[in-house]
Amino acid sequence: MDFYGFYTGKIFDAYDYLGAHINNGTTIFRTFAPAASRITVFGDFNHWQEWDMHKVSDGNFWELSVPGTKEGMMYKYCIYDRSGNRVEHCDPYGFGMELRPGSASVIRNQQGYSFHDEEWMAARTDCRQKPLNIYELHFGSFKKPSDKADSWYTYEEMAKILIPYVKNNGYNYLELMPLNEYPCDESWGYQATGFFSPTSRYGTADQLKYFVDRCHQNGIGVIMDFVPVHFAVDSYGLAQYDGTALYEYPHSAVGVSEWGSCNFMHSRGEVRSFLQSAANYWIKEFHIDGLRMDAISRAIYWQGDPVRGVNLNAVEFLQYMNRGLKEMYPSVILAAEDSTSFPKVTDPVSQGGLGFDYKWDMGWMNDTLDYFRTGPEYRSDNYHKLTFSMMYYYNARFLLPLSHDEVVHGKATILQKMNGDYDNKFPQARALYMYMYAHPGKKLNFMGNEFGQLREWDEKREQDWMLLDYPIHSGFARFMKDLNEIYLTHSALWEKDYQADGFRWIDCHQEQTCVYVLERSSKKEHLTAVFNFSDRSQTYELKLPGCQKIKELLNSDLEAYGGSLKRRRPARKITDGRYQAELPAFSAMYYIAE
Secondary structure, rough: HHHHHHHHOOOOHHOOOOOEEEEOOOEEEEOOOOOOOOOEEHHHHOOOOOOOOOEOOOOOEEEEEEEEOOOOEEEEEEEEEOOOEEEEOOOOOOOOOOOOOOOOOEOOOOOOOOOOOOHHHHHHOOOOOOOOOEEEEEEHHOOOOOOHHHHHHHHHHHHHHHHHHHOOOOOEEEEEEEOEEEEHHHOOOOOOOOEEEEEEEHOOHHHHHHHHHEEEEOOOEEEEEOOOOOOOOOOOOOOOOOOOOEOOOOOOHHHHHHHHHEEEEOOOHHHHHHHHHHHHHHHHOOOOEEEEEEHHHHHEEHHHHHHHEEEHHHHHHHHHHHHHHHHOOOEEEEEEEOOOOOOOOOOOOOOOOOOOOOEEHHHHHHHHHHHHHHHHHOOOOOOOOHOOHHHHHHHHEEEEEEOOHOOOOOOOOOOHHHHOHHHHHHHHHEEEEEEEHHHHOOOEEEEHHHOOOOOOOOOOOOOOOOHHHHHHHHHHHHHHHHHHHHHHHOHHHOOOOOOHHHEEEEEEEEOOEEEEEEEEOOOOEEEEOOOOOOOOEEEEEEEEEOEEEEEEEEEOOOOOOOOEEOOOOOOOEEEOOOOEEEEEOOOOEEEEEO
């Protein structure tokens, strides 16, 4: 390992040196703990008797070589601080952990699995000029083999269940909520204890590699949530690892996050190298296609509060990490969950930016959902909540999310958020999604949204699949499938997401009627989208200069989707570039001009 690079926060491969590395029945254990007075290792291989490790290199690293070890054996470090106090810890660079509430690390062979995804890896891109339709899910609550909270399908089993579903429903990427090891189910993986350990809830590292491999062989990319801002407070994890604040800030004013977890101290080179190596680890060893980085606003600003100022050390860390990852893996997607107006989040680092490929458009999400919560009688006054996003849209490369955060903790599901009674919620949700898919920006939808889930998401329960037995929900699911297929196959909806000539408002001044008309364009086609978000049917004269024939591509009011129209209207010739569009209440249409 480049020790100077480790201390200065410049390396991405610290896990090749640190951790437990097995070779021909002998495992070399190494850990970094400069303030420890003594460290021992114990585990299955020595009947859990403490064996002393010895200092190596500059004395800040500890090492022990143990013969007679096998993959799957558990171990821990016993770290004694300068006062002789003893605390048992898992390995910060451990490649596996036992199932909670256990906290031991597990010896894993990193070379045990061979990928067969060469074709995918060679063709992979960051999708800037391609469709990116993401299905976000929590691995353990998509489906369960039983009703027990601690019962989950394995990574291998989920490959057989999830991949056909995702392909059939028109998504081309998965986004997995954190799969690093974590002790508390309710944290969903966002408070980690094992940054290099795939959670044992669903199996082993090789089983996760199999899952990713199978996704790639079926044309599905895999993005994983990555948390570079904070970590779990559990005593066996990173907190006070060597008896001092090695990974976290020593002062609680900035050291404790709003979630009660420990904030990483990004000014330390050792911490930067740890996090950069973890990011590289998932991309290199598991062929992960992208990282969605959580809570980036809490890295940009001290405690996420712009009033407290920019955390320059954390910003510098993000820039260095993102630039390094993109240099190594140009086709990998780096996405920021950031709700602030901090500039240049998706600009290249060479131009003073943070170097992300995409930024979640939280403003679009909030304004859009607020609009659809609003009663139709008040939508005229709120008309421009749906036009405002295009005032700032080209400031960054945005991704439009309807994520897990919007369907938990009393917020109601996406369908429930729609104004009005049960029957009126479905047409509004269909119109909402057609607006979302016509709006520039890549797409993300959380599991259950696609069939109109009515119960807020609970990590302990699988999705309410029985809803598909009800025609109105199965119709909504069919609508989402058709919408997704149109998105994937019509370049106007994605080719020029970040170019000004890929979008234009045709009409965004129908405040009294709540009608909106926009156009999306690509090199080969123009798509016109018309929306009636009022509660009354209307006729709208659509003006398409030079157009002689118009084809209805998708109509949200089809009977098959739960609407009133038996079939899509046939293509029609038009004169003088004018077409009288019949707009049912709470409806949307896509047209292709021919």
